[in-house]
Amino acid sequence: MIHSxxxxxxxxxxxxxxxxVTAVVDGDLRLTYPELDARVTRLAGALAGAGVAGGDRVLWLGQNSYAVLxxxxxxSRLGAVFCPANWRQSEDELRFVLSDLTPSAVxxxxxxxTTALRAGAARTPAWIQAGDEYERLLADATPREFAQVADTEPVLALYTAAFSGRPRAALxxxxxxxxHAxxxxxxxxxxxGFTFLNNGPLFHVGTMMFCLATLQISGTNVFTPAFDPQEVCRLIDAERVTQAFLFGQMIDAVTQANAGGKYDLSSLxxxxxxxxxxxxxxxxxxxWCRSKMGGYGQTEVGGMLTFLGLAEGGAGFAGRPGPLVQVRMLGPDGEEVPAGEVGEICARGKTLFSGYFARPDVNxxxxxxxxxxxxxLxxxxxxxxxxFIGPKLRMIKSGAENVYPxxxxxxxxTHPAVADAAVIGVPDPTWHQAVKAIVALRPDAQVTPDDLVEHVRGLLASYKKPRHVEFVDAIPKHGFTPDYDALDRAHGGGNYPGI
Structure with missing residues (x-):
């Protein structure tokens, strides 16, 4: 395994x-890289002693902690797969994760x-409580040698958005x-010397990718359980943090928390x-920062697939692919579409995931x-x-043309009167399907269907414009995406190709 x-x-x-070099800071805990490495070696032995073998899964149920890293x-050392669960989920959602992932240790x-989950759990897997029990397990462990694990083996599982009703664990x-790091x-x-404050959720690839990049460059990872503006200010000052997981309203909250200038945030x-x-x-x-931290990404590509920082001044607002991946826009036939045409974003390369856990048909x-x-798309x-255009979900076939909702x-x-919109295909005797727009307007806004049709005609090819427009109070959603099945039922959708 010379290349692993x-x-x-x-x-x-x-x-x-x-x-x-300090590798980890979490409250009073401070670990140098030799100390972290020694603890990881002991922990691998402890997990093996608890019955975790190569290919098994270990689940974390909790907020941010040094224990996650x-x-x-x-x-990684013993060849198992680690999954930090979304602690914000409901009991039903977490029970699904337990049954789906079948971990050997939690x-x-x-x-x-978590107490309710523990009470209803079967005798196995091994349940290890964070804190004193975790530390005792680690202290009592006998370090052991493990065979080298190929770096192509899955090591991290992150559950992705539940567009199909239930989430899937990307490996x-x-x-x-x-x-990716x-x-x-x-x-x-x-x-x-780079110091990252892990204040965003570590079950999210956006935080995890910076945690691992900081590890890769031998920086310092500072952990705090969850976002708290006052604590973020204190930690930036105390630990001379270089970067934190902050966006939009979080930045505003930190600014407000430090309005009196109590903390020195200049290291950030x-x-x-x-x-x-x-x-x-x-x-x-x-x-990265000049481009406002922009690009396109998802869990399955390790975080970011494209970076605006690699395309400053470019026409596309998702930037260019990273240097270790390839990106193509593929049509329904699997062939690459020409520049200027919409296709599905497809990728391959060094940062790509290994598929979803226990989903061979989906894979x-x-x-x-x-x-x-x-x-x-x-x-x-x-x-x-x-x-980046948006989620593919389904395609409308109008005459010989493909229209992506x-x-x-x-x-x-982009019309100033529109608060939200969804597009469906409705049966058409001439064109097989016609484009129908379901639109929710902003409060007190007024616009006619013809106005919206002309607005779209000015932005897209004419065949993509809606032939029908209906106004509603709100668009039904699955998570962040429109509930197209509900829209079809309510507004006469149908005749989709392949359905």
Missing amino acids: LSLADVVADHARSRPQ ELLLAC VWQPSDL LSSAALVA TQLLVVRQMEP RFVSHSAEWDDMITVDDSP AVKLAGGWHHTGD GRREPDGTIT AEVERALK
């Missing part, structure tokens, strides 16, 4: 190369929810995570946001032809950059 580099290998090498690295933080290998640290221009090298914010921090000039479809079919612009919806939503 697992996450456990990364931390072991840092232990040799950077023995005095330790468990991931320990699973490490849990006490709460009303990411050490090789994919190391590759390398791309990210280049675009973000991370250097040794971050994106420009407002005059007050910019005065508190150091506005960063990396491509056969999603990975058909050697490409990951993202389920999202995009367009290659003439300058080679990429524009997400593209028409995007055009509709």
